[in-house]
Amino acid sequence: xxxxxxxxxxxxxxxxxxxxxxxxxxxxxxxxxxxxxxxxxxxxxxxxxxxxxxxxxxxxxxxxxxxxxxxxxxxxxxxxxxxxxxxxxxxxxxxxxxxxxxxxxxxxxxxxxxxxxxxxxxxxxxxxxxxxxxxxxxxxxxxxxxxxxxxxxxxxxxxxxxxxxxxxxxxxxxxxxxxxxxxxxxxx
Amino acid sequence: xxxxxxxxxxxxxxxxxxxxxxxxxxxxxxxxxxxxxxxxxxxxxxxxxxxxxxxxxxxxxxxxxxxxxxxxxxxxxxxxxxxxxxxxxxxxxxxxxxxxxxxxxxxxxxxxxxxxxxxxxxxxxxxxxxxxxxxxxxxxxxxxxxxxxxxxxxxxxxxxxxxxxxxxxxxxxxxxxxxxxxxxxxxx
Numbered sequence: 001x002x003x004x005x006x007x008x009x010x011x012x013x014x015x016x017x018x019x020x021x022x023x024x025x026x027x028x029x030x031x032x033x034x035x036x037x038x039x040x041x042x043x044x045x046x047x048x049x050x051x052x053x054x055x056x057x058x059x060x061x062x063x064x065x066x067x068x069x070x071x072x073x074x075x076x077x078x079x080x081x082x083x084x085x086x087x088x089x090x091x092x093x094x095x096x097x098x099x100x101x102x103x104x105x106x107x108x109x110x111x112x113x114x115x116x117x118x119x120x121x122x123x124x125x126x127x128x129x130x131x132x133x134x135x136x137x138x139x140x141x142x143x144x145x146x147x148x149x150x151x152x153x154x155x156x157x158x159x160x161x162x163x164x165x166x167x168x169x170x171x172x173x174x175x176x177x178x179x180x181x182x183x184x185x186x187x188x
Numbered sequence: 189x190x191x192x193x194x195x196x197x198x199x200x201x202x203x204x205x206x207x208x209x210x211x212x213x214x215x216x217x218x219x220x221x222x223x224x225x226x227x228x229x230x231x232x233x234x235x236x237x238x239x240x241x242x243x244x245x246x247x248x249x250x251x252x253x254x255x256x257x258x259x260x261x262x263x264x265x266x267x268x269x270x271x272x273x274x275x276x277x278x279x280x281x282x283x284x285x286x287x288x289x290x291x292x293x294x295x296x297x298x299x300x301x302x303x304x305x306x307x308x309x310x311x312x313x314x315x316x317x318x319x320x321x322x323x324x325x326x327x328x329x330x331x332x333x334x335x336x337x338x339x340x341x342x343x344x345x346x347x348x349x350x351x352x353x354x355x356x357x358x359x360x361x362x363x364x365x366x367x368x369x370x371x372x373x374x375x376x
Contacts (some may be wrong), residue, residue, distance in 0.1 A: 001333055002305070002330040003332075003333055004328055005331050005340070005341070006328060007325075007326050007328055008232055008329055009226045009229050009233075009234075009326065010304070010306075010329050011225075011234060011304075012203070012304065012342070012347055012349040012362075013344070014203065015199065015225070034226070035226045035228070035229070036225050037199075037225025037227075038197045038202055039235065039321045040223070040316035040317045040319040040321070041239075041319060043195070044195050045319075047225065047227065047235065049227045068199065070200055076372060077372050078373070080369055080371065080372045081373030081374070084370055116198070116199075117190070118199060123316070128227055128228035128231075128312065129228045129229075129230050130229050131228040131233075133235070133323070135316060135321070138195050138196070140192055140193070140194060141194065141198050142190040142191065142192055142193065143191060144189070152193070153355045154193065156200050156355060156356065156358075161201055163201050163351060163362060164369065165344040165362075167341045167343060168337065168343065168344065168368075169369045169370060170366070170368050171368075172362045172366060174200075175363035175364075176363075177360055178264040178350060178361055180356075180357060180359075181271065181352065181357045181359060182271065184268045185265055185267070185269030185270070187265060
């Protein structure tokens, strides 16, 4: 029996990604987002939604660029810190003891210690309400060699990314494999 | 040492959600998506990206409505089937032995057996490229009583949703809790 929960932002799972930007003075900033996702295969695009009030918002608008750094479980605390503090008040990379690396493709920094990063050029901005949705074209993905599989692709089991649960506002690891897509459903 | 992977749609994790629509004849249809995410807190909105070639695309455009049904691990096979077959050729609900339930709020069906569903009214369409991004306002969320926590909110550990990994094109369960958001980062 289903119960009405109301009009809320509850959906499972959502990602836990860190958006990297430079501010007006070229200071690197980082902000954790869960309102985000891949949104197009060709050109390869990803969207992130930010409130105008965030310090990162101006960085994206100004530079028309951002990165997404995908944390491993090992960096759950630092990732949460990036979602609590504001780059307006402090140097978040310095406070988290993490390294801002300047992308060679877009004017935005990424988190050097995180295993996978996406370098994005701003393609579209859509005003949705409290949040503005930024669509970025993925210009390149860079990944640590240690998380690549035998075909040279990033392997989720080696990355050990973080999922976010909006209900209890908690982070989760990735669990066991449930099977191959475009395959296990053929038995239906 | 980071290696360039190229401009690809690789990000981790992505969701595994089933979009429900009616076709021009009122036949219920369902399609699995991973290019999707929450995109605004107020109004509460979610976005899903579909190729124009899909049968569901016309259903959303026609009815300006869709649902998102969130599967539990137990329905990984049926969910994968929804991503393989086309509603143009068959009645996917019937083939998967799942029940289309008509939303009372929007003209779209959801999967009766799945633990959590979002009922969405189309707010925006954005042409990104191969995919069109549809932004839907979440009018209500309905959840099985069996997946609610003591506060009446859907509990990710009871839902046991499915994450998708674009790299190896595989489904994964949700793993162990890594801690509370807006909390564990304070120790940084």
